Amino acid sequence: MNATSTLTEYLSRLRAQGVHAGVAETERLAPAHRLPVNGADWGVAAQVGAELNWRWAGIWGDPMPESCVVRACLVSYGDYLVLETEVPYTAPLLASHTPWYPGADRMERHMQDLLGIRFADHPRDQRWTRHQAWSAEEYPLRPEFPVNGQAPVRAPADTDYPFVAVKGSGVYEIPVGPVHAGIIEPGHFRFQAVGEEILSLEERLGYVHKGIEKLAVGREPEELARLAGRVSGDSTVAHTWAACQAMEHAADYDVPPRALHLRALLAERERVANHIGDVGAICNDVGFAFAHMQCARLREQWQRRSHELFGHRLLMDVVVPGGVARDLPGDVAQSLRADHRGLREAVAPIFEIVDDHPPLEDRLLGTGRLNRDDAGALGCTGYVAKGSGLDFDLRRDAPYAPYDRLRVDVPVLEQGDVTARVQVRMQEVLASLALMDELLESLPGGKVAASLPPVTPGAAGIGLIEGWRGEILSFVRFDDTGHIARFFPRDPSWFLWPALERLIDRNIVPDFPVCNKSVNGSYSGHDL
Incomplete structure (x- = not known):
């Protein structure tokens, strides 16, 4: 069908x-x-x-x-x-x-x-985003609510959130966060456990509510692109591209072909950097520091090269409405292909070890299993869905330029555990390197950006981009003056965080860090 x-x-x-x-x-x-x-x-x-x-x-x-x-x-x-x-x-x-x-x-x-x-008929309609920062009778996204809020005072402690408790002999509770030992954003995890076995996990997120949706109102398209790139910093290319694509659809504007190729090159660079970093971090969470250090070294080299070519380690503010802000030098394609060849050779022995190392297998195989039905019911995409047997990738299944002219290999595994999510990531790194070679080989000439044409008052559009975590959806509507009237960015993490709650059941408490990292939901991408 x-x-x-x-x-x-x-x-x-x-x-x-x-x-x-x-x-x-x-x-x-x-x-x-x-x-x-x-x-x-x-x-x-x-x-x-x-x-x-x-x-x-x-x-x-x-x-x-x-x-x-x-x-x-x-x-x-x-x-x-x-x-x-x-x-x-x-x-x-x-x-x-x-x-x-x-x-x-x-x-x-x-x-x-x-x-x-x-x-x-919502099964649980308690507040989610409010966190006491405004009263229950105030609604910040309604037009009359000021962007700076009503009262510049410290919000009261959010101590009465109704976590679900599990009762029974030997059941105890472990509260973790929202402040963590690592340099990560805040999120609260409430475990119910017996011994080391986790009976349930409930998350409380939204601590870094940034007001993205309200801040977008009244902005010029260029300003919105900068804001979109900061929804989740590790997905700055994908979120900015989605926002720009939505504006370009609303304006009925065709981006120059060279700019589209460069956007795809940036998106694949972003995918490679994050996957390599996470493969190492997953290994580190079970004490395999060798892989962590090697992956961190390769990621650092990759990001330094991104800074050299495009002016930013994370590639922020390179994608702009109508194209890209920075072209590739004419003689760099050959050296980039050499970079890709060098990285492919460097990761090969590391990935081989990660794929077949008995101590790693002991900790990762069968751990944090998310079955296909649960992944589908929760709406997961990206490596979490692919690791659980769901075969979907926007670049192939709803292709946007330039992917509509490329072959996109989509790795899919069935076992749904940490091992599967690691293997999908490693295969995606290799697939992205091949895609980038093809993008450079077919890179067209011409301009890399142009101003958007005047937009019909009230025009709206959707942006759909396959980020490294999965499908990103952005909605943009313009007002009568050509400024932004509404912006909504939906990160895949909205569905990955509930998946973490589902897959951690019946695992042991010490396996939570590696399960969490294998999913790696974005706090910031969720906490608009």
């Missing part, structure tokens, strides 16, 4: 349940299909999607003066469908999608905290 037939089947099922369902092609939210539905049919639209095995990919609100337009994204076979309804602030209630899509849980609660939209 292909994308067209699944969309037809979805619309047919909706009509059979009495829902008026016709995709609004004339107002397509590029590159997705747009489906306006009545608020009363919001839950049915999710139920039918779940029955047809469509993946749930996010929900966001678009605040207006008197109401909020709510959009949710469903995906099937690389085809994207955006459900859309309008909710008045006088009756801000919709059916929850969480009963059919567990991954919707926290994003719905995020909307409740920031926009005041409540979701009926």
Whole structure:
């Protein structure tokens, strides 16, 4: 079955349940299909999607003066469908999608905290993002709320969050964080355990709520691109590309081919740097310091080269609306191919050891197993999904330029454990090196950037990019003056963090660090 037939089947099922369902092609939210539905049919639209095995990919609100337009994204076979309804602030209630899509849980609660939209039949509707920073009757994303907040005073301690407790003989609780020993962002982990066996884990995130969505309002496109690059610093290329792609779709603008090739080159460099660093860090979490030091050395060399070529170790602010800010020197392609060849040779013996080292196998094989059904139910993408048998990659399955002209090898394994996630990462490094060689070989000439044309007032677009963690979705809507009226960036970490809760059950407490690192959700990418 292909994308067209699944969309037809979805619309047919909706009509059979009495829902008026016709995709609004004339107002397509590029590159997705747009489906306006009545608020009363919001839950049915999710139920039918779940029955047809469509993946749930996010929900966001678009605040207006008197109401909020709510959009949710469903995906099937690389085809994207955006459900859309309008909710008045006088009756801000919709059916929850969480009963059919567990991954919707926290994003719905995020909307409740920031926009005041409540979701009926939500299994757990406690606040998620608020953390006492504003009152329960205030909603920061509504137009009247000031960007600096209402009262510049210290927020009270968030001590009464209702964690679920497990009761029974010998059960005890381990609170970890939000302040950690390492140089990482804050997140709280509440374990329920018997002996060393973990019975359940509950996370509390959102401590670094940055106000990204509010800060975006009123910005010029160039300013939004800079902001998007700081949603999650280790994914700066992917998030900036997604935001720029959304703006370019809204403006109906075609980016110069050379710029698209360079964006892909940057994205693959970002993927390689993060995967190599994480392979080493996973090994370090079980005491195998040799691999950690070797991977750290190679990552450092790689990032220094990125700084030399593009002006920043993490490649920040290189992707801009309409193209890229910096071209490659004309004579560098050959030396870059030599870099790729050298890295391929350097990682080969390291990856071989990691793949076949009995002490590592003892700690990683079978540890932190996430089965295919759970990964799918939670909406996981990227290496977590691929390690659990879910074969999806935007670059291949919903290809955007220049990947639509490239062969993208997608590693997929079935066992769903830490070993599988490590092996997927190592295979992706090698696949990215091959892709970068192909990008350099086919690099077209021409300009690398141009200004966006004037945008139709109210124009909106979606950006969809395969970041190194998985699928990134960005929504952008312009106001009547060409400034940003709404920006919502959805990092894959929204779905990876719940996966960590699921896969840690029945593992032992000492295995939490390696399970956590094998997933490596972004605090910042989640904590908008």
